[in-house]
Amino acid sequence: MRTVEISEEPIRLGQFLKLAQLAEDGGHAKELIEDGEVHVNGSVELRRGAQLRHGDVVVVEGDEVRVSIRP
Template sequence: MRLMRTVEISEEPIRLGQFLKLAQLADDGGHAKELIEDGEVHVNGAVELRRGAQLRAGDVVVVGTDEVRISVRS
């Protein structure tokens, strides 16, 4: 079972690779790249293979059993 959590960003957009590190879904940039290249990262229900993909508030990122919704700090 997945529990969705929310991670706030200071401004949008944020790149996928950066967000994976911020949300603690990846240990570092190399790990983020590996997860993306292996097709293990889903954004809004679709596999995302671009490390520089631009994410915005409301987007949902899934890696394994971790599901994270993006919000913008107000």
């Protein structure tokens, strides 16, 4: 599992997918979410605007990424 740092929390799921390079762009992020391909903390997340915080784990196609706040 890798970690991606954010400067402040919360961050929206769609933004985080792009930042973590799990999605190529906003359209791709939207498609992944609508297709049920995105899991947050073990549950399918269908809201592009879902708020992520430090410690949340996002999984897309087997790629696990933990949200971390920059110190």
